[in-house]
Amino acid sequence: MKPIYERYHIQAKEAPSKIRLPPKFTVKRLNNCVNVQECTQACIYEVHKTQEDGQMAEPFQDLCRGCFQCFLVCPKNAISIGINPTFEKLGNSYFTPDKIKTIYFEAETGRVPVSGTGYRGPFTGKGFDSMWFDFSEIVRPTRDGIHGREYISTAVDIGRKLPHLQFDQNGNLLSSPPTTMEIPIPIIFDAPINSKTARNIQIALAKAAAGLHTFAIVNAEEYTEDLIPFKTNLIPRINLDAIEEFEDLIRISRIVELNFEDEEIRTLLEKIKTKNPSVLVSFRFPYDKKSGERAKTLTKLGADAIHFYVNDEVVEKNPDVTKNAIRSVHSYLVENAIRDEITLISSGGIAEASHVPKSIILGADAVSIGLPYQIALGCKVCHGNRHAIDCPIKVEDEDVEWAAQRIVNLIGSWRDQLLEVLGGMGLREVRRQRSEMGRAMFYEDLDARIFGDGE
Numbered sequence: 001m002k003p004i005y006e007r008y009h010i011q012a013k014e015a016p017s018k019i020r021l022p023p024k025f026t027v028k029r030l031n032n033c034v035n036v037q038e039c040t041q042a043c044i045y046e047v048h049k050t051q052e053d054g055q056m057a058e059p060f061q062d063l064c065r066g067c068f069q070c071f072l073v074c075p076k077n078a079i080s081i082g083i084n085p086t087f088e089k090l091g092n093s094y095f096t097p098d099k100i101k102t103i104y105f106e107a108e109t110g111r112v113p114v115s116g117t118g119y120r121g122p123f124t125g126k127g128f129d130s131m132w133f134d135f136s137e138i139v140r141p142t143r144d145g146i147h148g149r150e151y152i153s154t155a156v157d158i159g160r161k162l163p164h165l166q167f168d169q170n171g172n173l174l175s176s177p178p179t180t181m182e183i184p185i186p187i188i189f190d191a192p193i194n195s196k197t198a199r200n201i202q203i204a205l206a207k208a209a210a211g212l213h214t215f216a217i218v219n220a221e222e223y224t225e226d227l228i229p230f231k232t233n234l235i236p237r238i239n240l241d242a243i244e245e246f247e248d249l250i251r252i253s254r255i256v257e258l259n260f261e262d263e264e265i266r267t268l269l270e271k272i273k274t275k276n277p278s279v280l281v282s283f284r285f286p287y288d289k290k291s292g293e294r295a296k297t298l299t300k301l302g303a304d305a306i307h308f309y310v311n312d313e314v315v316e317k318n319p320d321v322t323k324n325a326i327r328s329v330h331s332y333l334v335e336n337a338i339r340d341e342i343t344l345i346s347s348g349g350i351a352e353a354s355h356v357p358k359s360i361i362l363g364a365d366a367v368s369i370g371l372p373y374q375i376a377l378g379c380k381v382c383h384g385n386r387h388a389i390d391c392p393i394k395v396e397d398e399d400v401e402w403a404a405q406r407i408v409n410l411i412g413s414w415r416d417q418l419l420e421v422l423g424g425m426g427l428r429e430v431r432r433q434r435s436e437m438g439r440a441m442f443y444e445d446l447d448a449r450i451f452g453d454g455e
Contacts, residue, residue, distance in 0.1 A: 007151060008184040010212065010412035012110020015405040019378045019392050021104055022086040024097070025066050027059035033078035039070035065115060094316040095371065095381045099351050103410065106353075107376035110409035112416050127319025127349060128358045130443040135424040152422050153429035154415055156186045156366050158255065158343045159280050159304045178304070179278055181254060185415055186360060186430055189216040189407075190309075190347055190370035191237060195387040199224065200395040201377065204403035206230035208373075211408055217257060217368065220246045228252075237284065240268060250275045257307060260285035260294070265301045280304040282345070286311070287325040292332025299333065299342040310348030312371055313383040322349030323362060330363025330435060339363075353417035363435045373407045 027047060035056055039048040045063045048070055050056060064081070071079045090097040105113050124130055159180030166174040189209055192201045202218055203226050209216035210233045218227060220236040223246075227234060236249045237257045243250070250256055250272055258268070260283045272281055282305035283298050285291070295306050308329060310322050326346050333339040346359050347368035359367050375381060378393040387393055395403045422430060425439050433439065 008155075008213075010110070010408060010415060012409045012412045013405050014109065015402055015409055016108055017104055017378070017406075018399070018402075021090070021101060022084055023061040023064065024084055024087045024101060025061060025064040026080075026082050026084045027061045027064050027070075028080040029056060029059060030078045030080060032076050033074075034076055036075055038073045038075065039079060042069040042073040043067075044069075091381045092316055094312070094319060094349075095351050095375065100375055100381070102352065103372055103375050106413035107373075107406040107410040110412040112413055112420070124443040125319070127315070127321075127323050128355050129319070131323070131358050131361070132441040132443075133354075133357070133421055133424065134439055134441050150428075152419050152427070153431075154186060154418055154422075155182050155184045155429070156431060157182050158282075158345075158366070160302070160342060161340055163338070163341055179280060181280065183214045183366070185212065185214055185411065186366040186418075187356060187411060187414070188214055188235070188345065188366060188368045189373060190368045191217045191219050191222075192370065192374055193382060193385055193387055195391065195393055197393075197395045198222070199226070200397060200400050201374075201393070201403065202227065204377075204395055204400045205373070205407065206234055207400065207404035208407035208411070209233040211404065212411055215255060220249055223249055235282070243268065243271060247275050250279060253279055255280040255282060255305075257282040257284050260298070265298065265303075269302050282307050282343075284309065287321070287329070287348075291325065292329050295329050295333060295342070295344075296336050296338065299338050303342065305343040305345055307345040307347065307368060309346070309368070311383070312348055315349040316383075319349065322346070322359075326359055326362040326364050334435075353414040354421070356414060357418055357421045357430075357433060358440070360430060360433050361436055361440045365434060373410060376406050376410050377403050 033056060037050060037056065040050060045065055047060050047063045048056065049060070066081065068081060071081055087097050091100045102113050157180045160178040161180070162175055162177060168174055189205055192198060192205060195201065202222060205216045206227050207230065210230050215233055215235050217235045217237050220238045220242065223236055231252050232254060234253065235255045235257050236246060236253055237259065238246050239259050240261050256272065256279055258281065269281060272279060281303055283303050284307040285294060287308050287310050291308055298306055308325065310325055315322055330339065330344060333342065343365045344363065345366050345368055346364040347370065350356065350359070350367050350369045350372060356367055371379070371381065374393060377395060379387060380391050382388050382391050418430065422433065425433070427433055
């Protein structure tokens with residue numbers, strides 16, 4: 001009997017937030033309102049409604065999109081609309097209030113956020129904001145939407161790849177293909193930072209990773225028995241000096257991640273492969289000027305994947321770091337003719353759905369996200385190793401399923417937006433998007449081409 005083909009699909013379910021964000025706009029009805037109710041007809045978002053007695057109710061500020069239609073049609077100028085100062089205090093300069101609001105919407109509904117008032121943000125900036133998608137070479141879009149008959153694959157492989165294959169004189173394969181693992185989305189989850197309910201957050205994350213058929217990273221010392229049922233979707237992160245301590249985890253895991261240090265890597269790899277010959281080994285290290293050289297060394301020594309990261313507090317100060325990091329490490333490996341032998345995973349600076357395809361265009365195979373899913377659970381954008389004392393993130397025992405669903409919804413929305421980008425580019429799989437610089441426009445390049453380099 002032939003196996004039944006199943007199209008990958010992320011099942012979204014409503015998961016309302018337990019934390020109420022302040023509305024973006026303050027909408028006030030002034031005393032000179034004469035109850036003409038023109039605003040109820042003009043507002044398609046139902047900010048303005050009438051009560052049973054026929055009088056106007058107080059505006060529903062949470063629903064306001066800032067289109068100002070009610071303001072324009074009011075014959076008495078009795079409506080005032082402005083930005084809520086409390087809303088503007090959310091997040092930071094990188095994880096802006098609008099990004100946080102978008103993450104909340106995506107985590108609650110699983111839908112792609114669409115604003116009826118159009119895009120009103122800046123068309124350039126630092127970091128990922130200086131990149132635009134180029135859809136000018138589109139062949140044709142899918143005929144009936146991103147979930148239509150024409151399938152677009154978002155699957156990527158994790159693991160080593162051979163630079164070439166060898167055959168004997170009879171055409172028999174002599175090369176031994178290394179183990180690779182396919183995940184249906186180019187997203188894995190980074191380990192959450194510590195909090196009062198860290199155990200429940202980790203369980204929710206593991207449930208979400210299992211439901212999405214991807215991986216979640218967990219610090220080895222925090223790997224509890226509660227997580228054993230999800231072992232096939234967990235990546236224990238181990239310090240090099242603790243390999244012996246966590247050899248049981250190595251035996252049951254499909255991928256392990258090692259915090260890179262200047263040690264004898266070849267000996268450590270052999271030791272791990274002895275304990276579990278099929279396990280994939282990823283090395284994690286912060287990005288710096290030597291990251292390309294370090295990635296080359298690890299590739300030559302037999303690493304299966306490289307996970308380089310930029311701390312989010314660094315990205316906040318300089319958003320260009322992540323973009324430059326991915327591009328430089330990828331380019332260095334290309335120049336040394338070994339790029340296709342290794343999987344590159346990037347983390348840090350991923351704040352919205354578009355940052356995933358932008359990272360891939362720059363040269364990453366996949367991304368690891370941390371802050372976005374923690375924001376979806378209530379985090380106020382905490383940095384470091386622990387959530388702030390006043391951070392509202394909290395997942396009680398009865399909230400685990402709810403938290404897992406919010407993470408699933410978030411990724412479901414992000415995948416739909418990735419499909420939109422791929423469809424707009426005429427690509428049928430995300431693997432084709434990697435390092436496709438011609439599929440993007442960079443503000444710096446356009447500025448120099450049009451206005452010169454300033455010299």
